[in-house]
Amino acid sequence: MIAELLSGFITQFISAAGYAGVFILMSMESAALPIPSEVVMPFAGYLAYKGVFSIFLIGVVGAAGSTFGSIISYFIGLKGGRPLLERYGKYFLIRTDHIDIAENWFGRHGDKAVLFSRLLPVVRTFISLPAGIGKYDFKKLVAFSFIGSLPWTFALAYAGFLLGPYWESIISFFNGLDIAVVGAIVLLVLYFWKTKGKK
Numbered sequence: 001m002i003a004e005l006l007s008g009f010i011t012q013f014i015s016a017a018g019y020a021g022v023f024i025l026m027s028m029e030s031a032a033l034p035i036p037s038e039v040v041m042p043f044a045g046y047l048a049y050k051g052v053f054s055i056f057l058i059g060v061v062g063a064a065g066s067t068f069g070s071i072i073s074y075f076i077g078l079k080g081g082r083p084l085l086e087r088y089g090k091y092f093l094i095r096t097d098h099i100d101i102a103e104n105w106f107g108r109h110g111d112k113a114v115l116f117s118r119l120l121p122v123v124r125t126f127i128s129l130p131a132g133i134g135k136y137d138f139k140k141l142v143a144f145s146f147i148g149s150l151p152w153t154f155a156l157a158y159a160g161f162l163l164g165p166y167w168e169s170i171i172s173f174f175n176g177l178d179i180a181v182v183g184a185i186v187l188l189v190l191y192f193w194k195t196k197g198k199k
Contacts, residue, residue, distance in 0.1 A: 010043065027069035046161070
């Protein structure tokens with residue numbers, strides 16, 4: 001029911017606001033709000049199929065929105081992320097040394113992390129928060145977020161374009177993919193936690 005209401009809101013908002021609606025919704029997703037790009041971009045692609053949007057422009061607008069949302073998340077992490085995590089993280093099993101590991105990881109792999117994580121469901125939504133906490137280079141964040149978002153937004157929009165009136169059929173596929181990615185992340189965290197505990 002909630003998913004249907006959210007999907008209805010997204011389609012109505014884009015229909016009313018046009019390109020600006022896509023930009024705003026994609027910004028919200030990358031700012032860690034529960035707006036699925038798997039609904040936003042395929043529906044925008046469907047509107048391109050109907051001649052309302054340009055398929056090229058909608059991909060660029062989607063990537064620009066994702067980048068803007070990443071900037072918001074980055075500054076949340078930069079200005080208040082670590083104190084917030086240190087204060088409330090224990091309720092989510094996040095310790096101070098976990099934050100240290102995230103900062104060190106970005107120090108070593110920041111470029112690849114920011115660039116390629118934009119292609120992954122779930123991960124792309126939150127990647128800018130630890131980047132901000134780790135004081136990752138802002139110009140690189142903007143550039144890599146945009147470059148990394150382009151294939152994702154174009155792929156989703158083009159899928160909606162190809163499917164036409166059946167664009168909603170893509171949603172169930174990506175929902176399953178999201179679950180798989182979350183499962184992989186949980187297993188990875190458990191692995192590092194267990195390995196660290198043996199040292």
